[in-house]
Amino acid sequence: MNVWGITDRGKIREQNQDAFAHQVLPDGRVIALVCDGMGGARAGNIASSMAVDVFMEAFLEDGEDSPDLEHMERAAARANRQVFRRAVEDENCVGMGTTLVAALAGEEEALILNEGDSRAYHISEESGISQVTRDHSLVEDLVERGELTRDQARVHPHKNLITRALGAEPDLKADSFRRELAEGDFLLLCSDGLSNVVSEQEILYEVVHGGEACTCCRRLLDIALHRGAPDNVTAVLIQC
Template sequence: MHVNALTDVGLVRKDNEDNYLVSADRGLFVVADGMGGHLGGAVASSMAIKVIDEEIREPHLEENPSRLLHTALLKANSLILQQGQSENLCGMGTTVTAALFQKGSIYIAHIGDSRAYLYRDQALTLLTQDHSLVNELLQKGGITVEEAQYHPQRNILTRALGTQVLPQIDFTTTPALPGDMLLLCTDGLSNHVTDQEIKTVLSEESNLKQKVKHLVNLALERGGNDNITVVLVQYE
């Protein structure tokens, strides 16, 4: 398993509220995009990463991987809610998209609008659905894909970790095949770079580091108005 990751503050924001976790030995990869209050977003995303890292320390092959992820995210949610009671952190929360490679499969836990993509056999598949107001409008046919890309409310989330006692978390599982590439990213990438462009970059004859850098540079060239985080894993 090979992996490369990069986070960039972007060209507009002063602080980076994104965080990520890369642990190839455990097959554990996570991106989190914080939100809310002065420094609240950075605190929330950092807490989520820390808790997931602590809860999934070693491969638990006898346990259900989705259950492991669920337990970790619920614990993170509880701690973020508790910490969010303080005045300067009120209203903070975070997206989380986590992937765990176990038992020949990729287990995904997801809440918010960070994304997981699978690149296999020159095809790109989005494994997650954005929990956002704009995506709800899109699914209901209220707006087009083009309108969604530039919608003024595209950053409004309908779900996030740390915003309610019992968060609704999505789970998906897909087989892991040799040569697969898994891409985790925050919306700082997906709001600027289209799926077709992501597919083109992943198909290039370049190493993972070059692919990740190319994707981040594309987002920066389009304005870089948000933090950008990319984690790219190649399964062997």
């Protein structure tokens, strides 16, 4: 398993409120996550950084003897509690929260958690690209009700409004997914700063045909920057 990541504040935002982390575990699997903070110039950065740090610390703690999905959910729940507590106790952080998309990927299967509108994509040369996660967003709800098309959703003025976030409530119930993996498959975790400006077909091309896997995150970021990158951009690529 290989993993690479990149983040950038983009062309418009003054601060990067995205955060990410990844690590190859002793058994060869990869744990990775991307968070996109919200709640003001300072608080969004705190929320995403806290969530990443607490999740990774909790996940990597020794002595865990539970199924992998429960292990991930427990790490996300701890991050949620700490972000929520900070938002309640610190007047500068009132209303802060963050998206979270996390993956535990092995040679045959990936477990994925999702809260908010940061995404996980499964990519392979044979089957193409598919979005694993479902956005918790206003426009996604409108699309599911048939009130917007996918193309309309991409340019909707409220496309950045999310309906769920880590740290917004005292208890977290993130969505979870299992995805079978084969040799040569990829998982891409990204914030909406990438998915809002780079299409799925462009992502597929860069991952499968654009060049070496180790430079793919940089190429995807360059596309977003070339198009003005109005939001922070973060991508983590896992290769089986």
